Amino acid sequence: MHNTSLKLAATKGIIWSAVDKFAVQFGQFVVSILLARILVPEDFGLIGMLAIFIALSQTFIESGLGIGLIQRQDSTDVDFSTVFVFNLAVSSFFYLLLFIAAPFIAMFFNQPQLTDLIKVLGLNLLIIALAIVQRTKLTIAIDFKSIAKSNVIGMVVGGVFGVIAARSGYGVWALVIQTLLGSLATSVSLWVFSNWSPSIAFSKKSFKSLFGYGSKLLIAGLYAQILNNVYNICLGKFYPTASLGYYTRAKSFADLSAGTVVSVTLQATFPILTAVQNDKEKLVSIYSRLIRMSAFIIIPLMTLIALLAKPIVILLLTEKWVSLIPLLQWMVFARIFFPMSALNMNLLNAVGRSDLFLKVDLYKLPLTILAMVITIPLGIKAMIIGHVVTSALAFLINAYLPGKFYGYGPIQQLKDMVPFFIATIGMAISVFIMSNFIDNLVAQLFLGPLLGLVTYLFICWLLKLEELIEVWELVLKFKIKLGF
Incomplete structure (x- = not known):
């Protein structure tokens, strides 16, 4: 990529990535305020107890393969289909695992309502897995405009239905509804904008090559998720549910700002640095x-x-x-x-x-x-x-x-x-x-x-x-x- 086109791509990517992140984060910020005013700290605490299980499952599903596709620079359609099949298979496995483990998780925290919560919230793993490759394709093309549109659509859909559910008295289930419908709307949009459909092809050679790169990121991702969420487990187990609700809200507010800056710079510049x-x-x-x-x-x-x-x-x-x-x-x-x-x-x-x-x-x-x-x-x-x-x-x-x-x-x-x-x-x-x-x-x-x-x-x-x-x-x- 020539210097002029590289600079133009970087500038355009940063602008649209910034629009994406700030628009989505601002929307989520408004939604989180509305939900916090309606719901109670205990509701957020219950979702916080499940955060580590969802996060670890998502890390396994991604396994660093999406980043591997971007870093490789010469990925073929077989490579993309291989990652798609892998994501779908692993997401199905982990949803089944969470479904079976749900009663035991609820027993650990002494919160019976967690059983149904995790069975339903776990569906988000399947929804996200269906669009990982589509998002990766758009990232490689530095088409952050389409990614921005998809994320904004998901934020609006999830936020509107989440607030409606909260005002209708659904309590903690409003947070589940917000998550599922938001992810579904985003995934559908990514499919439409990426204009890529997978073939049911799985190449062992391609997977081995990509996983060789992604396996280190998988281990690092699992380690990071455990450290990021282990406090949730300790607070959920040894402190009142409301305490975990306060902690997750403080973390959410802080991550809203720092996380936005990180998302903008990493998403827009990773393919540029790779180039x-x-x-x-x-x-x-x-x-x-x-x-x-x-x-x-x-x-x-x-x-x-x-x-x-x-x-x-x-x-x-x-x-x-x-x-x-x-x-x-x-x-x-x-x-x-x-x-x-x-x-x-x-x-x-x-x-x-x-x-x-x-x-x-x-x-x-x-x-x-x-x-x-x-x-x-x-x-x-x-x-x-x-x-x-x-x-x-x-x-x-x-x-x-x-x-x-x-x-x-x-x-x-x-x-x-x-x-x-x-x-x-x-x-x-x-x-x-x-x-x-x-x-x-x-x-x-x-x-x-x-x-x-x-x-x-x-x-x-x-x-x-x-x-x-x-x-x-x-x-x-x-x-x-x-x-x-």
Whole structure:
């Protein structure tokens, strides 16, 4: 791919990926607020108990094969059909497994209603599996416009029916309805937009080759899902169901921001990084710019959420969620290095080193286990503070190998982030002063983001940061694209 076409594809991909993620995340944010105002923390806690079982099953279904298709660059139709057949077979197996295990899971948590919940919610595995290859095809073609449309359709369908079910008194089942109908609408849309239909073909040679790459990602994915959800198991088993509901909401709010930045950058740039994996200079140039741009966005955003946690929770979710405030304030700082860490790991996948991806993930295991042993007996707040410490250390570990191979390691990355931390400190001071002079929560919620944004951008302008110019250029290109 020529330099001009590569840059154009990257810009277009980032724009549409951003539209996708921000539109979907904003929609889901609105829906989650509406559901939280209607439902109770216990409802979210029940779904949280099932999260690890669904997540592990989905990881097995994907098995890293979709990423393998993208990384290979010369995948054939037989390769795509092989992955489709595999996904369908594995999803059927794991749904059957969850169906059989449902009573035992309910018994473990001492929550009888989980039996029916997991039997129905497990159908989502089959729905998602049917469209994994279609999404992969669109990603390889850098057709993020079609992916965006599919995701928005799914978000709207799931959100509308979920809220209707909640208002109709369905309780926790409203969350199940939202998930299933949203996934179904997304999958159908991906089939329509991808214009690809599978053949019932399965090549052992193709599978062996793809699984050789994807197996490391599978192990790393299983490890990551266990660590991400093991707290749900502990809270669900040893703490009241409402406590798990508060924890999952805090995590959801934090992931809404950090996860959006990660999704935009990883989805849009993985095929681009793969395309230039043999050009070290160009690879490092793109990768370092992504690190700085992610820091430019995520550091002030997470800090602003922490500063305005009280009006956000009380006004949007009502007083019944007030216990969420301190948890949210700590959780957003636990996610502040998440996008940069993910980019460092994504680079290893893009250059075909899924083996190193796995090794780096495993190196972090002792830290996570130590944090769990220390904090779980101390309560939810202590657990989240443990997240803050381990996430910062994880960033340093994740950045080590890129530094060794490409000369852009943790020290260089942190140096590049210093201006953004300086601008964020200035922003935080202005918002903190405003909050202490204005007691009205509505005024805080509206003035805080406005004052914070103006202060942050002004300091970035004083520091003459290139990222400010790049964002402005992206905005102008998007306006031109839309005909404004």
